[in-house]
Amino acid sequence: MSATAPSVDVKTDEAAQDLTDGFHLLIDALKLNDINTIYNVPGIPITDLGRYMQAAGLRVLSFRHEQHAGYAAAIAGFLTKKPGVCLTVSAPGFLNGLTALAHAQTNCYPMILMSGSSEREIVDLQQGDYEEMDQLAIAKPLCKAAFRVLHAEDIGIAVARAIRAAVSGRPGGVYLDLPAALLGQAMDAAKGAQSLVKVIDPAPAQIPSADSIARALDVLKGAKRPLIILGKGAAYAQADADIKALVEKSGIPYLPMSMAKGLLPDDHPQSAGAARSLALKEADVVMLIGARLNWLLSHGKGKTWGTEPKKFIQIDIEPKEMDSNVEIVAPVVGDIGSCVSALLEGIAKGWTPPPAAWTDAIREKVSTNVSKMAPRLQNNNSPMDFHGALGALKTIIKQRPDAILVNEGANTLDFARSVIDMHKPRKRLDVGTWGVMGIGMGQAIGAAVETGHPVLAIEGDSAFGFSGMEVETICRYNLPICVVVFNNGGIYRGTDVDPTGRDPGTTVFVKDARYDKMMEAFGGVGVTATSPDELTRAVNEAMDSGRPTLVNAIIDPLAGTESGRIGNLNPQSVVSKK
Ligand code: ADP
Numbered sequence: 001m002s003a004t005a006p007s008v009d010v011k012t013d014e015a016a017q018d019l020t021d022g023f024h025l026l027i028d029a030l031k032l033n034d035i036n037t038i039y040n041v042p043g044i045p046i047t048d049l050g051r052y053m054q055a056a057g058l059r060v061l062s063f064r065h066e067q068h069a070g071y072a073a074a075i076a077g078f079l080t081k082k083p084g085v086c087l088t089v090s091a092p093g094f095l096n097g098l099t100a101l102a103h104a105q106t107n108c109y110p111m112i113l114m115s116g117s118s119e120r121e122i123v124d125l126q127q128g129d130y131e132e133m134d135q136l137a138i139a140k141p142l143c144k145a146a147f148r149v150l151h152a153e154d155i156g157i158a159v160a161r162a163i164r165a166a167v168s169g170r171p172g173g174v175y176l177d178l179p180a181a182l183l184g185q186a187m188d189a190a191k192g193a194q195s196l197v198k199v200i201d202p203a204p205a206q207i208p209s210a211d212s213i214a215r216a217l218d219v220l221k222g223a224k225r226p227l228i229i230l231g232k233g234a235a236y237a238q239a240d241a242d243i244k245a246l247v248e249k250s251g252i253p254y255l256p257m258s259m260a261k262g263l264l265p266d267d268h269p270q271s272a273g274a275a276r277s278l279a280l281k282e283a284d285v286v287m288l289i290g291a292r293l294n295w296l297l298s299h300g301k302g303k304t305w306g307t308e309p310k311k312f313i314q315i316d317i318e319p320k321e322m323d324s325n326v327e328i329v330a331p332v333v334g335d336i337g338s339c340v341s342a343l344l345e346g347i348a349k350g351w352t353p354p355p356a357a358w359t360d361a362i363r364e365k366v367s368t369n370v371s372k373m374a375p376r377l378q379n380n381n382s383p384m385d386f387h388g389a390l391g392a393l394k395t396i397i398k399q400r401p402d403a404i405l406v407n408e409g410a411n412t413l414d415f416a417r418s419v420i421d422m423h424k425p426r427k428r429l430d431v432g433t434w435g436v437m438g439i440g441m442g443q444a445i446g447a448a449v450e451t452g453h454p455v456l457a458i459e460g461d462s463a464f465g466f467s468g469m470e471v472e473t474i475c476r477y478n479l480p481i482c483v484v485v486f487n488n489g490g491i492y493r494g495t496d497v498d499p500t501g502r503d504p505g506t507t508v509f510v511k512d513a514r515y516d517k518m519m520e521a522f523g524g525v526g527v528t529a530t531s532p533d534e535l536t537r538a539v540n541e542a543m544d545s546g547r548p549t550l551v552n553a554i555i556d557p558l559a560g561t562e563s564g565r566i567g568n569l570n571p572q573s574v575v576s577k578k
């Protein structure tokens with residue numbers, strides 16, 4: 001006995017060395033596919049997963065709330081064309097992350113939400129496990145694909161499927177369910193290594209048909225007043241040089257959607273940004289590149305689009321997008337890089353620029369509107385109005401074109417979008433298709449981590465409140481983020497009152513709130529700015545130092561308007577109008 005006992009022990013040790021488990025297979029699968037950053041909130045059953053990931057060299061950033069980890073992952077997907085990964089615990093953590101997954105899906109950002117989940121047998125019999133929930137069923141309708149992995153040997157395939165689903169075709173959100181029991185499952189290490197899959201060509205080029213390109217060129221050539229609309233799909237595609245060449249070689253005026261600003265610099269002579277109404281009303285042919293005809297473009301019809309009959313050309317990777325709101329006379333289905341380069345080839349074979357009457361009309365309107373706006377941006381009023389404050393920040397962004405601008409709020413969003421010129425692609429990150437409040441700190445952190453560039457987050461005071469606790473995360477990772485809170489004491493304005501006199505009005509906050517103290521509480525810099533000059537000083541200092549900073553910018557509570565620029569979407573009561 002005594003002679004055999006040690007050899008049994010040795011054998012067990014050797015066997016242990018040859019084993020791997022769910023934790024490590026998942027890490028190996030992610031690393032194999034160059035996924036190296038995870039945005040998470042730890043807890044049962046994924047606490048050790050985060051630790052092992054960190055030990056294995058992945059960057060694991062822990063947030064204070066899963067929604068913001070999710071928004072960071074979503075914007076990482078937009079910026080890098082690789083799925084951003086958010087990791088959460090079961091039921092409540094999963095649900096907190098799910099808002100961000102649905103947001104990624106809505107905005108066509110590639111993202112994977114991985115959530116730990118409880119024991120399948122107990123969940124399925126609904127016996128009341130710790131944080132019990134059938135997460136897969138709940139995630140499914142809100143994302144592009146949802147998978148559950150039950151066996152360690154399937155982890156490699158599951159990660160591969162998740163990556164491919166997120167980035168191929170129209171990018172979107174993917175859910176990966178990781179039952180607790182999976183993570184601890186052991187398997188032979190060599191077999192485990194063989195089970196991993198490196199995804200080859202995860203987002204294959206989708207070449208448009210020659211017919212569709214010829215049709216689009218025909219329609220464009222027949223136009224008297226053509227217009228190109230660039231959407232965030234065009235920014236995502238990272239076909240920057242070809243898109244610029246297409247605009248410039250064609251001579252067609254272009255209008256950037258919010259997150260496409262900077263694909264070409266906003267002060268480009270062909271930009272119709274400051275002549276949006278005229279351009280949409282008068283154009284006869286509109287070519288959409290990575291932009292949907294959703295509410296942001298009034299569904300392609302109605303007053304915004306004037307009385308001129310329009311012909312739409314649409315470039316999009318998603319065939320079902322065509323004819324979704326109005327007829328598309330020249331659908332071009334493919335990836336934007338391939339479609340734009342095919343159009344460029346066509347143009348090189350012969351092209352007449354659009355009539356000068358049209359391009360001059362747009363340029364004149366732009367120049368009139370820009371001159372009208374200029375003096376308003378230079379005021380040094382205290383308390384500030386939106387234009388004075390944004391005029392100061394516009395100059396800062398011009399001087400620091402590599403900085404990334406994150407922007408949310410109502411007035412704070414709508415005014416910043418039109419006032420602040422962007423000079424480089426993918427530098428403006430905002431509320432996206434839903435107009436969601438709460439993306440601010442998550443997107444700022446995701447952008448700083450993924451790009452290493454400084455971030456300026458311009459936040460309405462309400463908008464900031466949705467993710468304010470993440471300033472601790474910013475300080476903990478010492479990220480170069482300067483948050484400017486436009487403090488007008490409320491949602492839209494700070495002047496609402498409860499007619500009964502009992503409570504504060506529904507849209508107002510504590511007066512004279514000191515948001516700057518929140519950043520100071522965690523070791524960052526807090527400053528209050530009461531004039532555009534003070535704002536300029538504070539932001540420049542923050543951007544120079546790279547230290548986490550929050551500038552509490554005092555805005556006149558009377559300056560804003562209801563719902564910013566989309567007040568028309570509010571339903572009207574007949575009773576209150578009596
Ligand atoms: P915006 O809000 O800026 O108008 P949308 O989010 O509405 O933009 O539209 C983006 C569109 O871009 C989506 O319809 C999506 O399918 C498309 N898209 C995203 N990536 C690509 C790509 N690489 N090639 C072609 N189309 C793309």
Ligand code: TZD
Binds near residue numbers: 410411560
């Ligand atoms: N909740 C979520 C998740 N998204 C939303 N868009 C809203 C609520 C409604 N909402 C807006 O559409 S804008 C806004 C809310 C609450 C805040 C506007 O106030 P603000 O900006 O302080 O951020 P301004 O500058 O005061 O207008």
Ligand code: MG
Binds near residue numbers: 487488
């Ligand atoms: Mg406000």
